[in-house]
Amino acid sequence: MNDEKIIGVRGLTAGYAGRVILRDLSFDVRRGEIFIILGGSGSGKSTLLKNMIGLYPAMVGEVLICGEDIVGASGENRERILRQFGVMYQGGALFGSMTLAENVALPLEECTRLPREARVLLARLKLQQVGLGEFADYLPSETSGGMVKRAAVARAMALDPGILFLDEPSAGLDPITSAGLDELIRVLSRDYGITFVIASHELASVYAIGDRAILLEGGCIAAEGKPMQLRDDPPNDYVRAFFRREPERAHAT
Amino acid sequence: MATETSGQSVPLRVESSGAETLLMLAGRLDDAAVASCWSKAVGAARTAQDGVRVDCAKVDFCGGAGFALLMALEETLHERRKSFAVEGLPQRFRAMYEQIDRKKLEQPEVPQREEFGLVTSVGEAVVGRVDEWRGEAEFVGEVTAGLARLGHEPRRLRLREWWVIVEKAGTNALPIVALISFLMGMIMAFQAAMPMRQFGVDIFVVNLVALAITRELGPLMTAIVLAGRSGSAFAAEIGTMKVNEEVAALTTMGLSPVRFLAVPRVLAGIVVTPVLTIYSMVIGVAGGLFVMMMLGFPLATLLHQLSGSLKIDDVLAGLIKSFFFGAVVAGVGCMRGLQTGAGAAAVGDSTTRSVVTGIFLIVLLDAVFAVVYYQLKF
Numbered sequence: 001m002n003d004e005k006i007i008g009v010r011g012l013t014a015g016y017a018g019r020v021i022l023r024d025l026s027f028d029v030r031r032g033e034i035f036i037i038l039g040g041s042g043s044g045k046s047t048l049l050k051n052m053i054g055l056y057p058a059m060v061g062e063v064l065i066c067g068e069d070i071v072g073a074s075g076e077n078r079e080r081i082l083r084q085f086g087v088m089y090q091g092g093a094l095f096g097s098m099t100l101a102e103n104v105a106l107p108l109e110e111c112t113r114l115p116r117e118a119r120v121l122l123a124r125l126k127l128q129q130v131g132l133g134e135f136a137d138y139l140p141s142e143t144s145g146g147m148v149k150r151a152a153v154a155r156a157m158a159l160d161p162g163i164l165f166l167d168e169p170s171a172g173l174d175p176i177t178s179a180g181l182d183e184l185i186r187v188l189s190r191d192y193g194i195t196f197v198i199a200s201h202e203l204a205s206v207y208a209i210g211d212r213a214i215l216l217e218g219g220c221i222a223a224e225g226k227p228m229q230l231r232d233d234p235p236n237d238y239v240r241a242f243f244r245r246e247p248e249r250a251h252a253t
Numbered sequence: 254m255a256t257e258t259s260g261q262s263v264p265l266r267v268e269s270s271g272a273e274t275l276l277m278l279a280g281r282l283d284d285a286a287v288a289s290c291w292s293k294a295v296g297a298a299r300t301a302q303d304g305v306r307v308d309c310a311k312v313d314f315c316g317g318a319g320f321a322l323l324m325a326l327e328e329t330l331h332e333r334r335k336s337f338a339v340e341g342l343p344q345r346f347r348a349m350y351e352q353i354d355r356k357k358l359e360q361p362e363v364p365q366r367e368e369f370g371l372v373t374s375v376g377e378a379v380v381g382r383v384d385e386w387r388g389e390a391e392f393v394g395e396v397t398a399g400l401a402r403l404g405h406e407p408r409r410l411r412l413r414e415w416w417v418i419v420e421k422a423g424t425n426a427l428p429i430v431a432l433i434s435f436l437m438g439m440i441m442a443f444q445a446a447m448p449m450r451q452f453g454v455d456i457f458v459v460n461l462v463a464l465a466i467t468r469e470l471g472p473l474m475t476a477i478v479l480a481g482r483s484g485s486a487f488a489a490e491i492g493t494m495k496v497n498e499e500v501a502a503l504t505t506m507g508l509s510p511v512r513f514l515a516v517p518r519v520l521a522g523i524v525v526t527p528v529l530t531i532y533s534m535v536i537g538v539a540g541g542l543f544v545m546m547m548l549g550f551p552l553a554t555l556l557h558q559l560s561g562s563l564k565i566d567d568v569l570a571g572l573i574k575s576f577f578f579g580a581v582v583a584g585v586g587c588m589r590g591l592q593t594g595a596g597a598a599a600v601g602d603s604t605t606r607s608v609v610t611g612i613f614l615i616v617l618l619d620a621v622f623a624v625v626y627y628q629l630k631f
């Protein structure tokens with residue numbers, strides 16, 4: 001890992017239809033690191049992620065991926081930026097009419113000139129990496145919630161992107177599968193230098209993989225640092241409560 | 254990463270030294286590079302006299318596509334019972350390469366369906382169909398019971414939500430019903446006026462339009478518009494709820510989906526359709542009169558003729574039908590919605606089915622009414 005900044009968030013204020021969810025956030029993600037967005041349920045993790053990938057334009061501020069603003073980009077330029085990253089949505093967002101393998105093969109079919117044979121093999125390989133080798137020919141509706149999630153990770157990885165955005169990859173997975181996914185993320189980050197931006201509140205997995213984390217609270221960054229450090233040396237009460245899994249006190253500010 | 258293409262450098266070189274073939278891969282093995290050399294590499298593997306060695310020492314990135322290429326080569330040579338070796342793959346890609354489970358990649362295990370004989374398949378189809386009918390009969394029963402219960406306890410109706418349904422199915426349908434009815438009245442009057450003028454009886458076009466619109470076309474056109482607008486909307490709405498497991502959530506909360514979802518909609522259909530039908534009759538007749546005025550008849554004459562020809566029986570006959578049409582269209586929409594299977598495509602299917610079944614039943618019912626009215630001399 002080096003200090004090169006691959007994603008820059010500058011004064012981002014974002015929300016939905018006039019409702020502000022995130023207020024004036026600024027942070028950087030460095031190339032090759034595993035960056036975790038922590039926060040309680042409804043704190044805006046998914047919103048932040050969707051703004052980072054340019055799904056919604058920011059109200060104020062901007063997000064730069066490799067120095068480029070995706071919201072402003074168009075045409076070929078935009079396509080080029082889009083190919084730098086893969087995204088796994090919180091709900092998986094698999095296409096219901098296609099099998100898992102077809103889901104993974106879809107970006108290969110649309111964005112590469114690989115022959116069919118290669119796409120099939122590659123899709124199976126990716127599925128195998130997330131432990132779904134045997135389920136390649138199942139439809140999403142015939143699989144479990146955790147399997148859909150892993151297949152969505154496989155689809156996000158299909159084009160070997162340099163950055164992977166994962167929205168709660170390990171929520172709802174059993175400890176063994178979740179550990180397997182963590183291991184895969186670590187290997188990809190170590191051997192391939194892939195940058196990860198992961199929204200999560202599974203603390204066990206955050207400790208295992210996270211290089212750096214920010215904690216969202218009330219639309220702002222409540223803390224930033226190494227997950228373990230935040231746990232052991234919390235800068236404020238909310239951070240302490242979050243990492244110690246204390247219930248929020250009724251009068252907490 | 255993968256976005257930077259591998260440049261101009263050729264990623265593959267093939268060398269045959271004696272019987273053995275050497276494939277030399279170099280540079281970035283991303284999808285673009287692999288796509289450009291795939292057929293050449295696999296072709297070399299197919300035609301290699303003896304084993305194949307792949308030299309990967311100069312590979313500085315191996316993405317998924319690169320692994321897929323290596324696997325394809327390995328598979329090809331394995332089938333031909335020739336030797337295959339990968340050499341010099343950099344350590345950081347080695348781990349991933351070795352983790353690949355060859356067996357599972359080779360033959361995707363397609364879950365085999367058991368084959369049954371003709372008799373079994375026919376039997377299964379019949380049983381399935383009978384089951385479906387039973388479900389539909391149960392649905393009709395449950396809706397009827399639910400409506401009856403509402404009659405006893407009108408407070409059980411969630412009025413605010415019901416009113417939204419009524420607005421959508423009724424108020425919002427006014428413009429399209431008006432347009433279609435007016436045009437129907439005009440077309441009919443126009444088509445009939447020409448031949449009837451030859452016999453000098455064109456004033457009787459008014460009688461014809463009044464009869465046809467009130468007895469048949471008013472109720473029928475309204476019901477068909479309702480099937481296309483609201484029956485399909487009900488099916489899509491409930492179908493989406495089914496797919497999102499909202500219907501399952503209702504069931505586990507102890508609420509009957511039929512009572513909760515279907516009964517208010519059917520009630521809305523029953524209330525809205527007759528009103529729309531009357532509206533359609535008025536506008537349809539107006540359309541007919543409009544054409545007659547264009548053809549030179551004074552309004553007073555036309556109104557006089559109309560008051561002589563319009564019979565309350567005809568209007569009633571049309572209205573009675575429309576109650577049933579409304580119930581059928583709304584009921585079919587809800588039923589198809591509740592029958593929705595899994596996945597987004599299933600919602601589309603049930604929407605289609607709701608319109609097809611709805612229109613079919615309307616026409617069927619109309620025929621039944623024609624016979625019944627005839628027998629009753631109504």
Ligand SMILES: Nc1ncnc2c1ncn2[C@@H]1O[C@H](COP(=O)(O)OP(=O)(O)OP(=O)(O)O)[C@@H](O)[C@H]1O
Pocket residue numbers: 016021039040041042043044045046047048090
């Ligand atoms: N499409 C939307 N339209 C309007 N508001 C939304 C929308 N999506 C999310 N919100 C609101 O934005 C806030 C943050 O939601 P978000 O989905 O980002 O939370 P989250 O941190 O990802 O939560 P979780 O951990 O439960 O996934 C919530 O208050 C939610 O009500």
Ligand SMILES: [Mg+2]
Pocket residue numbers: 045046047090167
């Ligand atoms: Mg979320």
